[in-house]
Amino acid sequence: MINKKFYMVLFLLILALVSCGNKKDKNKEIQPKPIGETLEQTVFKEKSIEKIIDDFEKNSKKNHIQMAAFEKIVFENKDFYHAKIGLKKNSNYTIGYRGINAIGLFLKVEIVDGSELSIIEDMVVNLIQVSDGSISEEEARNLYTEILVKMGENEISSSVKYKNGLVYGIQIGQESGELIFSAQ
Numbered sequence: 001m002i003n004k005k006f007y008m009v010l011f012l013l014i015l016a017l018v019s020c021g022n023k024k025d026k027n028k029e030i031q032p033k034p035i036g037e038t039l040e041q042t043v044f045k046e047k048s049i050e051k052i053i054d055d056f057e058k059n060s061k062k063n064h065i066q067m068a069a070f071e072k073i074v075f076e077n078k079d080f081y082h083a084k085i086g087l088k089k090n091s092n093y094t095i096g097y098r099g100i101n102a103i104g105l106f107l108k109v110e111i112v113d114g115s116e117l118s119i120i121e122d123m124v125v126n127l128i129q130v131s132d133g134s135i136s137e138e139e140a141r142n143l144y145t146e147i148l149v150k151m152g153e154n155e156i157s158s159s160v161k162y163k164n165g166l167v168y169g170i171q172i173g174q175e176s177g178e179l180i181f182s183a184q
Helices: 002-030 049-062 114-131 137-151
Strands: 071-075 078-084 091-098 101-109 157-161 167-172 179-183
Touching (some): 049 078, 049 091, 049 101, 049 114, 091 114, 101 114, 114 137, 114 179, 137 167
Antiparallel strands (some): 071 078, 078 091, 091 101, 101 179, 157 167, 167 179
């Protein structure tokens, strides 16, 4: 009888210790870490304008895309940063923003020539990689291809909501033939 009581008390003590230990572990898991430690800023909407411009400059240099320095412009009461691209005449990268937050990245190519489609693809891939630093070159090319395939024959625009929450789209001007690629 004493052995049964002893084992029962021992069992209850072990059970109590184990359950208390689990509560302490759960409390540790619930406590959030400071934001700087948990999130790596990869999507452009989480970055400052200066960091986005820096990313454009670094990525463009890495991808051999010559571009001018970004200039601040105001058009129709909206704020933008704008940089001309040296590879393709009449083309530019634009960063749209409201306040201090970036709201969109854009590539505009005024004249699309069939012989320069690979250059345009390189410029689009560069924009996609700047929009999300975790996207590889191959993944960016696949995303661009997916958007083009989704467009269809007689359509002038197409967009895809990607797994990072951004909407990537392409639009071709019906009259002018200009190409605008965006990440928003």
